[in-house]
Amino acid sequence: KKVIFSGIKPSGDLTLGNYLGAIKNWIKLQDEYDSYFCVVDLHAITVRQEPALLRKRTLEILAIYIASGIAPEKNTLFIQSHVPAHSEAAWLLNCFTYMGELSRMTQYKDKAQKLGESISAGLFNYPVLMAADILLYNTDLVPVGKDQKQHLELARDIAIRFNNLYSPTFKVPEAYIPERAAKIMDLQDPSKKMSKSEDNPNGYILIMDPPEVIRKKISRAVTDTVGVVRYSDEQPGIKNLINILSAITNMTPEEIERRYEGSGYAKFKEDVAEAVINELAPIQNKVKELLDDKTYLENIYKKGAEKANYVATKTLRKMQRKIGFIIK
Numbered sequence: 001k002k003v004i005f006s007g008i009k010p011s012g013d014l015t016l017g018n019y020l021g022a023i024k025n026w027i028k029l030q031d032e033y034d035s036y037f038c039v040v041d042l043h044a045i046t047v048r049q050e051p052a053l054l055r056k057r058t059l060e061i062l063a064i065y066i067a068s069g070i071a072p073e074k075n076t077l078f079i080q081s082h083v084p085a086h087s088e089a090a091w092l093l094n095c096f097t098y099m100g101e102l103s104r105m106t107q108y109k110d111k112a113q114k115l116g117e118s119i120s121a122g123l124f125n126y127p128v129l130m131a132a133d134i135l136l137y138n139t140d141l142v143p144v145g146k147d148q149k150q151h152l153e154l155a156r157d158i159a160i161r162f163n164n165l166y167s168p169t170f171k172v173p174e175a176y177i178p179e180r181a182a183k184i185m186d187l188q189d190p191s192k193k194m195s196k197s198e199d200n201p202n203g204y205i206l207i208m209d210p211p212e213v214i215r216k217k218i219s220r221a222v223t224d225t226v227g228v229v230r231y232s233d234e235q236p237g238i239k240n241l242i243n244i245l246s247a248i249t250n251m252t253p254e255e256i257e258r259r260y261e262g263s264g265y266a267k268f269k270e271d272v273a274e275a276v277i278n279e280l281a282p283i284q285n286k287v288k289e290l291l292d293d294k295t296y297l298e299n300i301y302k303k304g305a306e307k308a309n310y311v312a313t314k315t316l317r318k319m320q321r322k323i324g325f326i327i328k
């Protein structure tokens, strides 16, 4: 079986972007692949996190994975910091990555601009840790949103470089980017992506947002004065809502345009809100149930870490051997 690796960082509460761009696609792939789904807590601390919140969110993400339909019996679900090979491999790969490459990463540049002076070295090195995550599991496919494409290309470059310097060690992974929800945009500013660490909560929908909040946020989503539901770059707000509806209902943008021909934005927004609410309601209920039973989650992440640790350590030893370390 081919291997999938993907993860989400507990740096904020998960958004509809994380769900449609990542999790929803994992579910489709889980039967075909040997899948590793991780909560990447080491990545989260590249910007400051409140310890109690980080703990809460780490478990909540695990619960969201399961509640969304990722079967714990079929997949390896684990928490990144439970597998020390990630940190160790990241250090090794840091020595095979150039400063110039990391400086070109647009996510780093965007975040650095927002943070000003207080940029941690970890934020700069983030893509190297991500490369380690992926390469440790001999991953074939990495299902991510479009925003992660550049990081994935770097992971490929690092793998190829290492393989050429020594001998074939890593599988060179491919990105798997969904067609319709590749980049869900901010509801208040559809020129930027919906992001869990965004300051304005009206810009994002959280997976755990109650129905009335979802209705309010979508009804206030920025649109335009054209007044026609059309899938066009000139109407980025409407285009984004069409993408959301399309990802949930599987209707194509053209079908959606046809359905809302002649109807105003208000009706369209109401329907988008209802579709989102109906998609998220069962997940929200299940998450609450799962979080009530901490031992169930604990068993899953412990078992996951054991399996992940076995595979990751094997790759790490291979790296160390090739580099010239003495293996005890």
Ligand code: AQP
Residues within 6 Å of the ligand: 007, 008, 009, 010, 011, 012, 015, 017, 018, 019, 020, 021, 022, 143, 144, 145, 146, 147, 148, 181, 182, 183, 184, 185, 193, 194, 195, 196, 197, 198
């Ligand atoms: N707006 C989005 N549309 C589609 N996919 C998205 N993803 C994130 N935002 C969107 C996908 O979600 C997965 C998890 O991402 P992450 O938590 O590791 O980091 P991120 O990409 O930086 O996500 P956020 O929400 O923007 O987090 P913050 O604000 O903390 O940086 C990835 O597969 C990503 O592509």
